[in-house]
Structures are given as C-alpha cells and as structure tokens.
Amino acid sequence: MTGIYIHIPFCKTxxxxxxxxxxxxxxxxxxxYLEAVLLCLEGYSDRKLKVDTVYFGxxxxxxxxxxxxxxxxxxxxxxxxxxxxxxxxxxxxxxxxDEAFVRQVKKAGVNRASMGMQSAVDRERKSLGxxxxxxxxxxxxxxxxKEGIDNISLDLMLGVPYQNMESLDESIDFVLSxxxxxxxxxxxxxxxxxPFERDEKKLPIPxxxxxxxxxxxxxxxxxxEGFVHYEISNxxxxxxxxxxxxxxxxxxxxxxxxxxxxxxxxxxxxxYTRSFDDFISGKEPVYDGEGAGxxxxxxxxxxxxxxxxxxxFRERYGRALDKSIFKKAERYEKRGLLKIEGxxxxxxxxxxxxxxxxxxxxxx
Amino acid sequence: MAxxxxxxRNFSIIAHIDHGKxxxxxxxxxxxDSVAKRDxxxxxxxxxxxxxxxxxxIKAHAVKLNYKAKDGEEYELNLIDTPGHVDxxxxxxxxxxxxxxxxxxxxxxxxxxxxxxxxxYLALDHDLELxxxxxxxxxxxxxxxxxxxxxxxxxxxxxxxxxxxxxKTGENVAEVLEKIVSDIPAPxxxxxxxxxxxxxxxxxxxxxxxxIVYVRVMQGTLKAGETMRMMATGAEFNVxxxxxxxxxxxxxxxxxxxxxxxxxTASIKTVRDAKVGDTVTKVQNPASEPLPGYRKVNxxxxxxxxxxxxxxxxALRDAxxxxxxxDASLSYEPETSGAxxxxxxxxxxxxxxxxxxxxxxxxxxNLDLVTTVPSVVYKIHLTxxxxxxxxxxxxxxxxxxxxxxEEPITNAHIYSPADYVGSIMxxxxxxxxxxxxxxxxxxxxxxxxxELPLNEIIYDFFDALKSRTRGYASFDYEIFEYRxxxxxxxxxxxxxxxxxxxxxxxHSEKAMSRARKxxxxxxxxxxxxxxxxxxxxxxxxxxxARETVKAMRKDVLAKxxxxxxxxxxxxxxxxxEGKKRMRQFGTVEVPQxxxxxxxxxxxxx
Numbered sequence: 022m023t024g025i026y027i028h029i030p031f032c033k034t035x036x037x038x039x040x041x042x043x044x045x046x047x048x049x050x051x052x053x054y055l056e057a058v059l060l061c062l063e064g065y066s067d068r069k070l071k072v073d074t075v076y077f078g079x080x081x082x083x084x085x086x087x088x089x090x091x092x093x094x095x096x097x098x099x100x101x102x103x104x105x106x107x108x109x110x111x112x113x114x115x116x117x118x119d120e121a122f123v124r125q126v127k128k129a130g131v132n133r134a135s136m137g138m139q140s141a142v143d144r145e146r147k148s149l150g151x152x153x154x155x156x157x158x159x160x161x162x163x164x165x166x167k168e169g170i171d172n173i174s175l176d177l178m179l180g181v182p183y184q185n186m187e188s189l190d191e192s193i194d195f196v197l198s199x200x201x202x203x204x205x206x207x208x209x210x211x212x213x214x215x216p217f218e219r220d221e222k223k224l225p226i227p228x229x230x231x232x233x234x235x236x237x238x239x240x241x242x243x244x245x246e247g248f249v250h251y252e253i254s255n256x257x258x259x260x261x262x263x264x265x266x267x268x269x270x271x272x273x274x275x276x277x278x279x280x281x282x283x284x285x286x287x288x289x290x291x292x293y294t295r296s297f298d299d300f301i302s303g304k305e306p307v308y309d310g311e312g313a314g315x316x317x318x319x320x321x322x323x324x325x326x327x328x329x330x331x332x333x334f335r336e337r338y339g340r341a342l343d344k345s346i347f348k349k350a351e352r353y354e355k356r357g358l359l360k361i362e363g364x365x366x367x368x369x370x371x372x373x374x375x376x377x378x379x380x381x382x383x384x385x
Numbered sequence: 386m387a388x389x390x391x392x393x394r395n396f397s398i399i400a401h402i403d404h405g406k407x408x409x410x411x412x413x414x415x416x417x418d419s420v421a422k423r424d425x426x427x428x429x430x431x432x433x434x435x436x437x438x439x440x441x442x443i444k445a446h447a448v449k450l451n452y453k454a455k456d457g458e459e460y461e462l463n464l465i466d467t468p469g470h471v472d473x474x475x476x477x478x479x480x481x482x483x484x485x486x487x488x489x490x491x492x493x494x495x496x497x498x499x500x501x502x503x504x505x506y507l508a509l510d511h512d513l514e515l516x517x518x519x520x521x522x523x524x525x526x527x528x529x530x531x532x533x534x535x536x537x538x539x540x541x542x543x544x545x546x547x548x549x550x551x552x553k554t555g556e557n558v559a560e561v562l563e564k565i566v567s568d569i570p571a572p573x574x575x576x577x578x579x580x581x582x583x584x585x586x587x588x589x590x591x592x593x594x595x596x597i598v599y600v601r602v603m604q605g606t607l608k609a610g611e612t613m614r615m616m617a618t619g620a621e622f623n624v625x626x627x628x629x630x631x632x633x634x635x636x637x638x639x640x641x642x643x644x645x646x647x648x649x650t651a652s653i654k655t656v657r658d659a660k661v662g663d664t665v666t667k668v669q670n671p672a673s674e675p676l677p678g679y680r681k682v683n684x685x686x687x688x689x690x691x692x693x694x695x696x697x698x699x700a701l702r703d704a705x706x707x708x709x710x711x712d713a714s715l716s717y718e719p720e721t722s723g724a725x726x727x728x729x730x731x732x733x734x735x736x737x738x739x740x741x742x743x744x745x746x747x748x749x750x751n752l753d754l755v756t757t758v759p760s761v762v763y764k765i766h767l768t769x770x771x772x773x774x775x776x777x778x779x780x781x782x783x784x785x786x787x788x789x790x791e792e793p794i795t796n797a798h799i800y801s802p803a804d805y806v807g808s809i810m811x812x813x814x815x816x817x818x819x820x821x822x823x824x825x826x827x828x829x830x831x832x833x834x835x836e837l838p839l840n841e842i843i844y845d846f847f848d849a850l851k852s853r854t855r856g857y858a859s860f861d862y863e864i865f866e867y868r869x870x871x872x873x874x875x876x877x878x879x880x881x882x883x884x885x886x887x888x889x890x891x892h893s894e895k896a897m898s899r900a901r902k903x904x905x906x907x908x909x910x911x912x913x914x915x916x917x918x919x920x921x922x923x924x925x926x927x928x929x930a931r932e933t934v935k936a937m938r939k940d941v942l943a944k945x946x947x948x949x950x951x952x953x954x955x956x957x958x959x960x961x962e963g964k965k966r967m968r969q970f971g972t973v974e975v976p977q978x979x980x981x982x983x984x985x986x987x988x989x990x
Contacts (some may be wrong), residue, residue: 208939229913233938269950283949290951309951317950320957356916374939378915381957 028279087125328367486569684732910979
C-alpha cells in the first residue's frame, strides 16, 4: 500500500513561525501548478499500485480551490488503484473554507479534514499570524460535519507567545467542544530564517518547564477524554489516527508531489526542490539516499505509542536489535522516560518530551 | 667589506607599544635603499602575521644599513629591534646591551607612556645615548611642543633638536639618520686581537641553516670553519657561516670583527643551545670571562594547554616543539587532567607571552585549545621544613602538611591621566595591592606605584584596567619578592566529582566571592541534561558555594511533517555531533564555552 502526498504551495499570508514552502500565488500560477501536478502523477502512474491514502498538505490546500483538488483526485483514481476505503485528507485554513469548497471536495472523495487552529485564544493566535477567528473554526468544522465529513483534525500549538496553563485549558476546552476526532499538539519551534527567529528574544514565550508541563497536561486531559496519544504530537479517538502520517512513521511507501515534497518509494528517498519554477518546468527530484533503513525504522518507531518492537524489527530486517539499545534504554527506564516490555521499548509522555536526546542516544 | 670601526653605529629603537617603532624602522630601511620600495609591505621588520596584526614586535630582529651622511662619510648602521612588551624585558635588555645608543620614539599626541619610561630606564641602565624622536606629527591631535616639554621634564632629555617626524608619511625621517650618526658614539673598546666575546641578543630557527645566532661582537673576530663555544651552556659548534643581516636577507661575509653586528650559523638544532644573553667565544684562545648580564629566564606564569579534541594531542605536541625551536622562554611538559585528558603544562614569561603562544597555536597550527586558569609559581613551606614550588593547583599539598605559603609580589607602575586615579586605586586595592606612592609626571598624568601580587595581575588585570580608564592607562610590572600569604586551594565539583582543570589557588579572603561567581557562571553555561547536576565549589571538604542545574524537561518536539525523514535524521545526528563538542566530566557534559566562561571570569562578569 502506498500513500500519495500532494503539496499545495499556496497561502494567503505567511505565518511568522512557518518555514514550509509556500507563497501567495496567482490564479494562473495555480492553473499551471495543477497541470504540473497531473503531469508528475502521470510519471508515477501504475494501475496496479494500490494507494490507500492521499493527503493534500501545504501551504493551504483550501486556497487552491475545490475544483483543482477534485481534478487531482480523479486523476489518481484513473492512474492508480485507489482503494475504496482510502483515507483522503485536505488541510484547510478555517477562514478560506467555504460551503462550496467543502461540497466539492466531499464529492471528489475527501473524507478527512485537518485544520490549523493552533490556539483558541485570540491574542495567541494573532501573535502566530493566524487570520481565522474562533468563529471561523467553529463554522468550518460544522461545514465539514454537515457534508458528512466528521473525521476532523485540529492543530494545537504549545509554547506560543502569551500562552499559560489557563489559556491552554481554554484552547483544549474549545477543541473538545467541537467534537473533533484527532488532535495534533506540537510545540512551537523557532525555525531558521523566519520572522520568529529574528524576534525570538522579544517574544513572550513560556519557559522550557512550563512548555513541558503543558505537553504533559494536554496528554493527560485528552487521555481522559478518550484520545490515544499514539504518536509524539498526535492524539486520536479509537480508529481515527492519521493513516497517511502513520506511513511516515512505519517506513511505508509514499510518493510526495510538489516543491519540497519528500518521497520514500521502493527503498529510495527523494524530494523535489523548494522551487515552484523548478517543479513547473518538470525538474527531476533530488535523490536523498536509501530509505527505510534500520536507523530510520528505529527512530520513527520510537515516536509511536507502540514503540520499537524487536520482533517486528527482526521480521523486517532479518536480525535482532542490538543489545546495546536495551542496555542504554534501561537507564531511561529508571527515570520513567520509557518502558521496556519483553522486546518492546516505548517512550512515556515524559520520554516523548526528551525523544530527540533519547532516540539519538539509542541509535548512535 | 667591514666599515671603519669609528663609522659603525649600533642602535635600538625603543618606544611604547603603537608609538610607531616598526613604521620608523621601515622608513629608515627605505631611505637607506636597504630595500626597494616595491618590496616594502608595511613593516618589514615584523615578519610574523600576528605581530603585524597586533602592532607589536614579539621577536627582536636586526638589520644592517649603509648610510652616506651629510659629512660625506659612509656609515654602517646596525638597527637592533627590540620586543616592545614587559614580558620580554630580559630580551630587550640583551638587545640594548648590544648597542651604544637608542632612538626613543614618543607619540606626539600621546606623550610618555608606561613603556616609554620603562624602556628609557632600561636604556639608561646600559649607558646608552638616547636620541629622542617625536613621531606622528601628521596626526591632527599631535602636540609636539607639549610632548617635547614633557620629555625634557620627565626624562631630562634635551629635546631642542629632537627630530619631529611622521614615520607614516616619511616627513623629516632623514633627520633621524643624521642624529644617529652625530649623537650615538661608535663602538668603544674594539680589539680584533683580543679573545672573542660576542653577545647573543637573539636567535631564530631556520629550516635549512638550523639556528641563526644574532650577535654583537664586543672583541675579537670569528669566521667560518672556526670552533665556537657558548660560555653559559658550554656547547661547542663548528661555524658554518658568518655574515650580516640585510633587510632583504642574510649576506655572508668572511669574518665578523669587534664592534660589528652579524649572524652565525653552525648547524645548531635548537635555540636553547644559543641562549639570549650568552657569550660566544672561540675554543682556540677563549675569553676568560663571559660578558655580564646573562640570566636564565624562568617562566612566571603557567597554565595547562589541552587540545579541544583529544585526537589533536600529537599535533599539539608537534606545534609546541616547533614553537620552542624559536622561543627558548617557552617551556612545556606533558600533563594529564582527569577532566581534559592529555595535554601540556606550559610556562610563559608573562600573560602576553601566554596569549601570543596560544594564538599562534590556534592560528598557525589550526588547533582548537582549552587552557586552564593561569597560575603563578607559589612557594609552599611544609611543616617538615621543606619547600615545594607549585605552578599547578592539582599538586597543591594537603592543607594539614602546609606550614605557610609565599606568593610572588610585583612592583607595578600604572601611568594614567590623573582623572582615573580613583578608579585605578579601587582596582588595585581590590587586587590586594599595597599603595607605595604616586608621582605627577605632568600636571595631568600620574605614575601610580603599587605592590601587587602577580596572581592578581594574571587574572584579567589588564582588561579591568583598560575598561576603567578607557584604554588610557598603561602598565608595567616586575617581580621583586616572594611574600608570605594566606592562600587556599579551591576545587570545583560537578555531580560530586572534582573537575581538576577548574581548581585554583586563591587568597583566602577572595575565595568565597570567586566561588560564588564560578558556581553561577557554570550554572549559566552548562545546559540542562537528562539528570540534575549539583555544582559545588569547595575548600577541602567544606562546600563554600552551591548551585544546581535542573534536569532537562524537553528537547525540540517538532511535527515530523511532510515525510521529510532525512531532515529529522540529520537533526538527531547533529544532536550527537553537538555532544562530541562537549567535555565529558564524569557523567556530566560541559560545553567548551562553559569552560572558557569560567576561565575568563572577570570581576565585572
């Protein structure tokens, strides 16, 4: 089974913390982009290739328009063996999500929506440069529900300017009141070259300990509401985890289309450059080395609730996990950062917080 | 061809740092056509990059100039350059001993500074004829009249006829040459028949010729093929070549004779065999007495020098070995630190010398270094009556076995505009200084004399002085005695383990405040780690300061978006690389910056 990711590099405005590849884009650019995506898909086209997830990410797919998204999905239906139960996700910006768009994508087969809310507190959202208000989010969620798409994910951001424990609860309350099935909660990371990097010192960002407390708090509160903390930054009600993103973490195949989109396909990793013009002119992707190797597998598995399973590892790579990994892991287990059960190692919420250090120590 | 003895002039140029010594030397070379103008990169006498950048001369050099004076006579001028810093006082004194006179440069805008006086007194000690020259008259702030008056008043030198020049533009520089010829005497007591006595005032290592020994022949002669003996070390060598130093290179000659300045090569492997101040004589018909003034130079300041990356240990050793070829005053021996691994204990003449060596190691040899807190040499009197000299806190004896300690005390002179007296006295007081006296050199410049412990000077005194006086004060010191003092060894512990490289010896009154600062600095610079790290600063088993680095709660948690796994992987690899740059102290990882921050900790920090 393969996933297809379509990157939509258009955004109405650029958020000051974001370093994903996107720009405003004119109508004619969107048209030529559609053509380029279709041409590109044609290159991978294989009627026998089973595709069970499609993900429109960005950027902001909702500013690309429902019609173009529909064209792409129909093309995927023609060129690949798109499974009946495939998960088809669009990322949306609540303020650019209208009834026509929702109706159109629903008709095309979209059955999952993911929206960047980040925070339910105006001051926090404003500092992140998010244009939508709380009402927009509410409206967008109900539009999808009305069309029968209730597999909805909202993004929540931790450690954003002005945030504190009380305001975080306000955001969680709001998300829960909307009745969504999936929540991504991730921490603000100051990326190089963004306005946030420039202003880092001036931003009233909560300190390390507070952000760590926020993360644990989110995990506990959502847990009480029946959400499974199934990946470092992802929470879902039973059966509603992101099947597409799970492919990334399980080293499965996916094809990424569009500037800056990454692929892991038939054991190879490759990506398209961060250039609209390169992509439009049909420039070949850049080879990025062997994919799905042992290190990658371990690194990604440990991001998941199930963690790293020695048995599965052996099935996949034909050899046992290095003993040294278990030996190193014991130290962390003593501190409650992970658990070892038989051949399985998995991180606790406290361990997720330190996953970079732990994983890099276990692997290298 | 050797000139007539009465037409030889041997002289140095002395000046405070930055008063234009090297620039004037360049102009003199140019005017005497010793070097073609197109070959002149600025300041040919300072041929080390570092010197050029710092504008100070580190190693003395010498050069022979031919000059046809206005009286129609051909003169042979030997310019012997001197290092311009107090750390190299001994080398300066040997260079001066090779001369009959010295050109004293004074900056027309700055006037007399610390080293102007220090060098003047040194020159007068050697009975040199002084030729004052007022330089930098091209500067807008130049006040040649005022400065001339200052020189007359303070030094008592007649400045009526002192050339007022701009070494930079070349204005009036020719006058300096005439003054040298007219005012500086020819060498006296020349006797080519007497047993050879030649003073070594410098030596440099050359890859092809071995050590090139720079000498001033006081009496006798020397030529290739003869056997010479170094009177202090007793080493003997067959002379391969003798000659003169020209601006453009070495010029071999048949024979060096009395009164002359020249070089000797003799397949000498290391500069330690040709020590500055030693006397060269011949094995056949040797001199009975060496020239006076030879001194074995002892390092005053020590510190541990470690490669940041342990793999560079061999490279560091090679580099030190090479530097020592040219610098007899640098000493080093292997040392091991629990915290820093394998490195070297290095001895230096002073702080500047230390900095220069450190910089050369880093720049010329491309080494990344960690150095420990510099230490002076303490004399520890033990209860059993014996005395040990300690230059490394690690070797400090058990407190119980110590009767009493002595530390080196300097006579320190600070020259400054009078406005800063209060602030300078505060600083000296804070550094355990004992006020001796204060003289007004001019109505608005003072010479403040303090007795200062050397271990207070090596601890950022220069920087503190500079910042308190906006760079206007200058400073000069000389060790004059060891004095009984209340000292203590202070240890730093991370997670309960002593970090040997951070131990230091300090006066007991200052231990507490320094301890607190160190603990704070470490806390500030040690990143939070997977577990809590107690920082303790202790005297023996008594903890006098304590801080804690809390355990890390989170590292970057970004969404693993868009399937860009490679980026994530690189992030983790980078994380691991980052750790390599950390020093592992037991179970604690300390970044190099933290280490440096503690070592560089100053009073304002």
